[in-house]
Amino acid sequence: MLEAVNLGCVRGDRRLFSDVNFSLQPGSLLQLTGPNGSGKTSLLRIVCGLLAPAEGEIRWQGENIKSPGEDYLTAISYVGHRNGVKEELNPLENLRISNGVAGVGISLEDAKLALAKIGLVGRDELPARLLSEGQQRRLALARLITSAATLWVLDEVLTSLDKAAVALLKTLIGEHLHKGGMAIIATHQELSLSAGSLQRLELAS
């Protein structure tokens, strides 16, 4: 279970938000909305432990993530504004290396399956810099399929995806929730899911 307790965030001398509370049970999704600059990305980065909150804390299974242990970092998978795709490597290498560095090596077969599932068939051997923006985003999302993370943290991932990819991602999230996973997603689009419960959190400007 993931909990946020009285979270506050200050960037520079501007206060983005304060007293943000939520708790996320297995099988549920939190949708984060709010105007541009309201602190959605900051909140997600706090959840990932990339940014320290000004006050309050994030608890994972009841423990503060201030010094994230191995369990928490294994449990989390983050796709942010920047895709984390190496342009010199082809999709297969990208996927296998990012998994390898994260400590969960995957076989060539698994990587191919994941790429096929995300709709990058036939692009396996192409350097990622030749892929379009949307295809690179799909490649970043392929990491979600191959990782065993229980908590998905997705920041505006629907941008630059086509309709089919958005539908695909919704299915993936649905499957993930059905398996008892959790997800936090910052997006302005409507999310209608087949499985799992949906919570909304609106950050005011």
Next chain:
Amino acid sequence: MVIRDLTLAWRRRTDVLSTLFFFVIVVSLFPLGVGPEMELLRSIAPGVVWVAALLASMLALGRLFTSDFQDGTLEQLLITPQPLYLIVLAKVFALWLLTGVPLALIAPVLGIQFGLSSKTLLVLVTSLLLGTPVLILIGSIGAALTLGLRNGGVLISLLVLPLYIPVLIFGAGAVDASIMGFSAQANLSLLGALLALTLVFAPWATAAALRISLE
């Protein structure tokens, strides 16, 4: 992680080669500029080679984290369960294999231009092999601190060059001693000590600096 960085560098070979050519050309300019006086050349050789090595490894530093930072892979590395200390160490090691080692291996060829004896050339290679990892380790702290800043390159040099002074003194000192006919042991041991010290502390400081830069 090491393999990852080596693969990436292989895909972008020109970066690695340009550092090496920079070193070769800077060192070769001196005999051309100073003229063929063997005595003079021999006495400036240690300083010239070491200063060139220092500048060449600083050129390479920009590559250490910048591209990973820009495409978001650095963020991903920070949230992997692997300790950041080890990730930094692996990246530094890969960069050393790509710049420090070739630099040390090509140095004897350049040393011949300065009329160094074979024994001195051996000392030169040893001192570079011991010294270049220290340069990269110290530099990685600067690279991590200046990440994401515009004109970070200039700032790195201002931050890091003063810290390079001991390495320069002991490195050039070792070669100097060997030219004079003394043992280079003392200087090489001091370089080794510097290496041990930076190996322990620098990755830790770099890891902390990376966390700050990515906040």
